[in-house]
Amino acid sequence: MTDVRVHAERLPGIGWRYSLPADRGRRVVVVVEDRGPTHLVLxxxxxxxxxxxxxxxxxHTSVLAALLTGARFTLETSEAAPTTTPDQAEVVVETVAIAGGSPALGLAPDDIVRRLGPDAALLGVICDATPQLVENDDGRSVRAGDKxxxxxxxxxxxxxRDAV
Incomplete structure (x- = not known):
């Protein structure tokens, strides 16, 4: 995979702005607000x-991140569908709640990535106490109740699930 230079800039009182090159001299700008929403700008x-x-x-941001990593989703419909055995090689996105005795308690997101190993990707950490999605924030460790x-x-x- 080729390294891509991403310019990151703190926007005081708003959040972060990330900018990366796109085709034909254009740039993709991602503004991540501290209070939750994300803006994609071309x-x-x-x-x-x-x-x-x-x-x-x-x-929606975490779902978009999963799609961009190449994850395939199983779509559920309200109609009865024939029962089949799930494809064990299928990539799925799962939310794992951190319990009180979890080995992930107190770890930074980067440490959790190492615990997960190369077969998984940590897309983010959701903290219900705040409206934003905390994604690889080195200054915050995982707490009980986080997802x-x-x-x-x-x-x-x-x-x-056993690793975290």
Whole structure:
């Protein structure tokens, strides 16, 4: 995988702005508000206004992150569907609640990534005490009640729950 240079800038009182190159000289800008929402902006440096801006609530942001990692989703419908055995190689996104005796308590997100190993991706840490999605915030450790948003193969989910 090629390294991509991402410019990060703190926006006091708002959150963070991340900018990375796109095609034809354009840039993709992601503004992550401290209070939760994320904005995706496509910028052409030759124009005064952005080409487009999309606002996503925090819960949609984690789903978009999973899609961009290549995760496949199983869609549930309200209609009765024939029962089949789930594909164990399928990548799924799971929310894992951190209990009081969890080995992940007190760990930083980077430490949790190491516990998960190469077969899983930590997409974020959800803290119900705050409206924002905390994603790899080195200054905050995982606490009881937090939820880890993890993408992994279905066959590894049980082992991952035990690891955290």
């Amino acid at each position: 910028v052409d440096p030759r124009l005064d206004e952005p080409l487009t801006t999309v606002r996503l609530p925090a819960e 880890l948003v993890v993408a992994a193969r279905r066959s590894r989910l049980h082992q991952l």
